[in-house]
Amino acid sequence: xxxxxxxxxxxxxxxxxxxxVSDRWxxxxxxxxxxxxxxxxxxxxxxxxxxPWFDSPRESPLWWQPxxxxxxxxxxxxxxxxxxGDVVEIRVRHCSDxxxxxxxxxxxxxxxxxxxxxxxxSDASMEKVALSCRSLKELDISSCYEISHESLLLIGKxxxxxxxxxxxxxxxxxxxxxxxxxxxxxxxxxxxxxxxxAAAIGKYMPGLEHLELKFSKLTAQGLIMISAGxxxxxxxxxxxxxxxxxxxxxxxxxxxxxxxxxxxxxFYIPRSVYHTERYxxxxxxxxxxxxxxxxx
Numbered sequence: 001x002x003x004x005x006x007x008x009x010x011x012x013x014x015x016x017x018x019x020x021v022s023d024r025w026x027x028x029x030x031x032x033x034x035x036x037x038x039x040x041x042x043x044x045x046x047x048x049x050x051x052p053w054f055d056s057p058r059e060s061p062l063w064w065q066p067x068x069x070x071x072x073x074x075x076x077x078x079x080x081x082x083x084x085g086d087v088v089e090i091r092v093r094h095c096s097d098x099x100x101x102x103x104x105x106x107x108x109x110x111x112x113x114x115x116x117x118x119x120x121x122s123d124a125s126m127e128k129v130a131l132s133c134r135s136l137k138e139l140d141i142s143s144c145y146e147i148s149h150e151s152l153l154l155i156g157k158x159x160x161x162x163x164x165x166x167x168x169x170x171x172x173x174x175x176x177x178x179x180x181x182x183x184x185x186x187x188x189x190x191x192x193x194x195x196x197x198a199a200a201i202g203k204y205m206p207g208l209e210h211l212e213l214k215f216s217k218l219t220a221q222g223l224i225m226i227s228a229g230x231x232x233x234x235x236x237x238x239x240x241x242x243x244x245x246x247x248x249x250x251x252x253x254x255x256x257x258x259x260x261x262x263x264x265x266x267f268y269i270p271r272s273v274y275h276t277e278r279y280x281x282x283x284x285x286x287x288x289x290x291x292x293x294x295x296x
Contacts, residue, residue: 012038022053025075045083048076049091051114061181063094069120073099080106091140093117097125104128114140116166119186126151130158137161142168142212145189149196156204163207167197168214171240191217194243198222202229209233209258215240220248227252237263 007015016028016038029039038044062068072092076099080087087107091114100121103110110133115121121144129136130151136159141147155162170178172190191197194217201211202225209232216238223244226233233256238244244265253259
């Protein structure tokens with residue numbers, strides 16, 4: 001029987017390239033030293049995509065623990081080092097300023113940065129990304145509450161090739177779906193000023209083609225600024241944007257000639273959760289937002 005440990009480095013990297021990131025990290029690199037060396041080959045570390053692993057049916061509360069964050073940081077740092085400055089894609093969650101700053105320092109050719117649900121990533125590290133990763137084409141900072149409109153402004157000014165921005169938030173109207181998973185203090189910290197972010201997007205990201213703003217608190221004023229500045233938009237996701245009416249969205253769409261699809265704020269809100277008394281009666285909610293979510 002052939003000894004796999006005796007395969008040439010080139011053969012090993014060819015074989016390992018066919019495995020997923022999790023298969024390499026959880027299995028292959030622990031087989032023997034030659035396999036570990038092969039897993040560190042720069043050709044296998046141009047991309048770190050943990051998206052499939054995180055996209056499990058249920059989110060784990062362990063992901064929000066400091067120890068898990070340290071492990072993700074360590075993984076990011078190792079891939080960046082092994083990639084020898086040629087990393088172009090990073091898709092992780094629950095990382096921190098430490099690893100993001102390291103990415104900015106070592107990855108000038110980065111094109112995709114997705115750090116969804118990273119409570120300890122702030123404007124400090126995003127400023128470094130904006131100044132160092134000017135080839136950025138795709139950015140996902142969904143549910144990163146320490147990142148403000150200042151980072152969006154800097155990214156927009158410094159990264160003219162940005163085509164995709166995901167700035168989604170958790171469902172603040174019905175936090176029950178995140179109960180006992182996401183820390184309550186984090187849910188309560190959801191940014192309130194969606195219009196400041198909309199202003200930065202509309203003014204400094206004219207080349208955007210794909211924009212997601214789920215559960216943003218922007219108003220009609222913010223949407224007008226986006227539609228006036230982001231005329232290349234082809235996809236716009238406004239699910240859960242409760243401050244927008246159907247008329248607001250229709251008016252904005254008139255300026256977006258290239259828009260192919262818009263996701264409107266239609267979703268189910270339990271009557272016990274949303275304060276519909278603001279509109280006097282739940283039927284008035286349907287009339288204002290034209291969602292039909294309360295129609296019987």
